Each structure stands twice: as C-alpha cells, then as structure tokens.
Amino acid sequence: MNILVKNLTKKYGEQKAIDDISFEVRTGEILGFLGPNGAGKTTTMKILTCYESPSAGEVTIGNLSIFENAEEIKKIIGYLPENNPLYNDMSVMDYLKFAAEISGIEKQKINDRIAEMILLTDLNAEKHKTIFELSKGYKQRVGLAQALIHDPKILILDEPTSGLDPNQIVEIRKLIKEIGREKTVILSTHILSEVEATCDRIIIINKGKIVADGTADSLKKKSQSEETLKMQLLDVIDSNLVYEELNSIPFINSVDLENHNNFIVGCTNGLQVRREIFQLCVKNNWVLSELTSIETKLEDIFRDLTL
C-alpha cells in the first residue's frame, strides 16, 4: 500500500513545524526519514497516523484519505511513537492482548497473534513481567510487537533504536529489514548509519522542508560532483611550495594541509586534476606515494544540507 503526501503543512501558532512537503512511499519500500531534532519528522508521522490534523495539504494511503477515512487508516497502520510510550502497569501478555483487542483482531485469532509476536520479537522470557520491570531494549520490542500485532500493511516507527545498546540496535534493524520485505515502512531517525543499514530510500528534512530525497547512493553521487582527494608525498621539504603549486592547478578549489606531507584537495573534474598532480610531481621530482578519492559520507551530506 503506497502513501502519497501532498503539500503538507502543519502550523503550531505562527510556527511552521512542516512546510509544504510532498513525497511518495511505494509498497514494500523502507523509507528513512532523516533530520535534526525539531525538523518536523515526528509531526509528519503524527499526521500520517491520524493523530493530528494538518493545517493544509493531503495524505492518501492506498485510496484512503486521512480526513475522511481516519478510522480505516488506523486499522492498517502500525505505529511506534517517539520514546515508545507503553502502559507500564500492565504485564507484557496483558498489554499485547489489549493491543490486539483494540486493533480489532478477531477473538479466536488473538492468542495466535500474541504468540507470533512474542516469537518474532523474542520476548518469551519476559512475557509475564510487568512492563516497567523490563529493560529499555525489551520495552522497545514490546513497542514493536504492539505495532505489528494486527499485521498492518504500513509500519511507522519514530526513532525505533534510540536508547538501545549496539547489539540491540543490530537486532532491531534486522527485524525492521525483515518486516520491510512485505510492508511499507517509514522510520525516522537522526542516526545516519541506521538509514544506510536499513532503508531503501532516504528523505532528509530540515526546518520543516524536504532538502533531499533519494537512495543513499544517489545522494552520495549527487554531492560528489565535487570530489575530495587525499594526496601523500614522500620526503617533502617545503610543504608551502607544494601548497602553492597545487593551488595553481585549474579545477582545484581547496587545498588543506593535513600534516607536513599529506594534503586534502577539493576539486572538480577529478580525472584532469589527477593528471595535473602527477605531472606536477614528475616536474618537481616529488615521490607521490598516495592519491586516493575520499568517499563522501552520508554524515557530510547531512551536515551540508541541514546546517
């Protein structure tokens, strides 16, 4: 089931939390919603899950509108809100039973679904404990289990791995990947490695606006029209001379001296620049021991777009 968001705006008083954003998520896609804190990720998710109404714009899920078919939409969405709120005074089993009942699962199927969820999220050892006794990782699993219990077609996860330890993060990501094979998943995060590891597509949002939309690779390529090269020379006597010579090469935009024989060169037209650097070294009798391209990290793109 695909999600279509058109010109969505949400204002709180005079402040715009999201400002005219549009995007589409196709069936079976895992979309990473990326942005700094306060960018508008959670607000967008609250609107998609019919918790809040937008100030303007439209969201259609399948052929259902959030304005006219909120109750039907809620039935096909599984949602893990930010900070994973749970009824801490209930036991895991009671809570999942409640979640199953309220999600409209038929009575005779409830126990089977609970058993499946317990298996999927590996909660068997903890199922009779009261939720407040659980560790953060297990609470997160309970949150995921309640979001998945009614087998929703769409899964919306707001920072699903926040506060988990590295092992738990890996497990939850694996779980999301598995789930994402059949379902449409939107997950928000500000952890970049998370989207790279789990998402098919990334939307970067900043100050309520979409600033980038694409796969991790396409975003990297886009920002690679400017290339960064690392250059290392053996036995450099005068690094100032190298610095000046490098700066005189056309297409080189910046030269940084990392230490006395390592240089970081920002340039366009990388192939030509590589030739020129080589010629320069030959002319000056410098021994070139390394000339490599530094890959743009998602972190860099993120910083470029959101700072």
Added chain:
Amino acid sequence: MRQIKIISKREFHIFFNSLVAYILLSLFLGLSGFFTWLYGSDVFFTGQATMQPFFSIAYWTLFFFIPAITMKMFAEEKKTGTIELILTKPVSDWQFILGKFFACLLLIAVALALTLPYYISISLLGNVDHGAVISGYLGSLLMSMALIGIGLFASSVTNNQIVSFLISLFIGIFFLIIFQLLSENSLGIIGYYLSRFSIGTHYESISRGVIDSRDVIYFLLIAFAGLYLSYINLSKRNRVY
C-alpha cells in the same frame, strides 16, 4: 461499543492491579460505615430503619473519592505519551472518553454495591422504605456520573495528576457548597436558580425517594458537559491554525 468496552475493561483492571481500588474502597466503606452505624446521626441515634445517614455521608465521600479516581485518566496518558498510542489505534476520541467514564462509573457501582449489606442489616432492624433506598442508590449513581464528568474534564486540562485532582475538587465545591450557600443568602429568583445549580438540592430530593426527571436531567447534563469539554480539550491537537 466494542472499543469502549475494551478501554473500560483495561481501566477497571488497572484499578484493581494497583492499590487504588482497594484503598479507595476501604476508605469509602470505612467512612460511610462509621457514620452510618457508629457516629453522629447514625441509624441508632435517629432510631429509624433508614439508609438516609448512609446517603448523606456518601454525598461527601463520593465528592473526594471520585476526583481521586479520575485524576489520572487523561493526565497520566498525556504525561507518558500513551494517549498517542491509543488514539492511533482504531479508537475515536469519544470512545476513549466514554471508555474511561464507564470504568470509573463501574468502580463507583462496585463501591455502592458493597454497601448493600448495610441495607440488608437495616431492613432486618425495621421497616425500610425500599423505594427510597433504590432511589437513593440511583441518586448516588447519578451524582457520581456528574462528578466523574467534572473529574474527567479536570484531567483533560492538565498532565499533572495533583493539579487535576485539585481542579476537580475546586469545581466540585461550587456545585456542592458554594451555589448552596449563595442561594441561602440570595432572595427571589436568583436564590431559586442558584439552589437549582446545587448538586445538594437535587441529590437530597432524589435520595429521599422522589425521582423527578429534572433532577435526573440535571445530573446527566453536568456529566455530558464534563465529557464534552474533555472532548474539546483532547481534540485541540487537531486545531488548524
């Protein structure tokens, strides 16, 4: 209807899972029992086989008892964020509110049902006016509905339970005491209307055995107003600026 029942069931279980229900029921039964049987204008002092002493004390115990059970209803859900969890399930705001309302009402009904041994004991002591007793219980339930409505509204305006409790008591004081006092000090039509606003006026007549549709409508109206205002507060999140 199914959703309301599921929410009520959960809330009702939570009352008994925590100590809330046990403490409040013990206090309610202890206090009402003490004043019905042992102290003040109790049954033996008045020398009449009547439940009137019980209904008089229930008027005050319910006034404190109900805000204590309603205070957490929305305040806690808002504070912990579970409100977002529940309202993104196939549950409407009204189903959520009514679920809470019926859970509270059921707890009060249990508390009142546990006082039936008082009624049985008194009926063994002399001739009880059964009609008045039934009407008294009905009055207590109706008054409870009104107080639950007020309590839920108070809980919907804040995410602090203590504040919710105090707001509920503050509004309750107007209906239980202040309108009554003002009406006693006012003459003519103002005095009449002020006394009609007082819960005491309506409760007194119904607990004496007079079921007047105006009294019933009065309690139901307060309950509905409380629930409707709660609905307005909850749906503020959908406000379009």
